[in-house]
Amino acid sequence: MRKQPEQQAPPVQRLRIRYAKRGRLRFTSHRDFSRAFERAVFRARVPMAYSSGFNPHPRISYAGAAPTGSASEAEYLEIGLAEVVDPATIHASLEEALPPGLDVLEVVESAGGSLADLLHASHWWADVAAQPTEAAVAVDAFLAAESVVVERMTKKGLRELDCRVPVVSLVAGPAPEGSAAGARLDLVLRHAVPSIRPDDVLSGLVAVSALAVGPAPLLTRVAQGPLDPTTGEVGDPLHSRA
Template sequence: MREQPEQQAPPVQRLRIRYAKRGRLRFTSHRDFSRAFERAVFRARVPMAYSSGFNPHPRISYAGAAPTGSASEAEYVEIALAEVVDPAAVQALLSESLPDGLDVLAVAEATSTSLADLLQASRWLIDVPAEPARVEAAVAAFLAADEVLVERMTKKGMRTFDSRAAVRQMSAGPGERGARIDVLLVHGTPSVRPDDVLTALRQVAADDLDVDGVLLTRASQGPLLEDGTIGDPFA
């Protein structure tokens, strides 16, 4: 009979980490980041808890990753530890081990609520190289519509879904690149992404709206509060 694998001890502490994707590092995929993060916790000698089985791996949970190519100030990951450590010490160690552009912003002990359940909505800043008046008109037309259907290729093939239903708030005004769109998106299935919003804006725009060369930045991510704002997942 095949020898049974060693059973690992349960974690004694869980930490949640907020990090940013900046500059050229916004082009890293989720797989690229997960590899870089696992190397970082190994170099930093963080006392990780491991899964049981024939191929133990560090207990790391990812949730709500931003699309490849977008910057973010609010990415989250949770780690399980075999020893109780100071969150501030872990933040310092990981900051030294991760490349510039993947920046650890905060580390805190995890609450009982799962991380995935806390990440209910995101606020995005979309910088568009276009005249603000044209973008404001497209935003007004979008908000006035009952639904705006868009198509996107997913793992299950081409999907059509309503982009309007996911938008709780959206406004536009002048920005450094021309115009800036501020939009709050509620997470769902399938998840409406900021590039889907841009596709929808092109559909409803009275004139051709050029959205090439945009910069997408997630400003915050967390629970959706009763007043329509986004709360802190660390609270």
């Protein structure tokens, strides 16, 4: 009879981590990042707790990863530790072990509950080729529509999605000085099922107005967390409770 695997002790501490994907590292896929993070944990000698079973894995829970190619200042994960450690020590160790462009921004103790349950919406910037006045006309047409259906290729084939429904707010303005883009779109997008991405919203803007987004618009997630229904602002999940 096959020997039963050793049962691992549960974590004694859980830490939540906010990290960024910047520059060329925004093209890192979620799978590539998870491998890089596990290597960083090993190099930094973080005292990880492990799952039970025949193939134990470090207890790492990822939540709300941005699409490949998008920059982000608000990516989140949670780790379980086998001993209690100062979060500042883990922050410094991981920052040193990860490559530049995958940057640890904050490490805090978990407040309990599910981290994923706190990620209700995302705040995005989309830098596009069009000029601000053109972008503003496209945004007005988009927001005036009750439904904007776009197509996206998924693992299950071509799918039609209504990209208008989860848009909480969308504003056009000038791109930052020195940027190659003409306009910046400020977008708050509610997390929904099926998931609507910022590039879906760009496709919707093109559909309603033929907006010139350019060959490679830069998408940057600047916040992710609980959505305030009154203000439409995206909060901080590291200091909220599920």
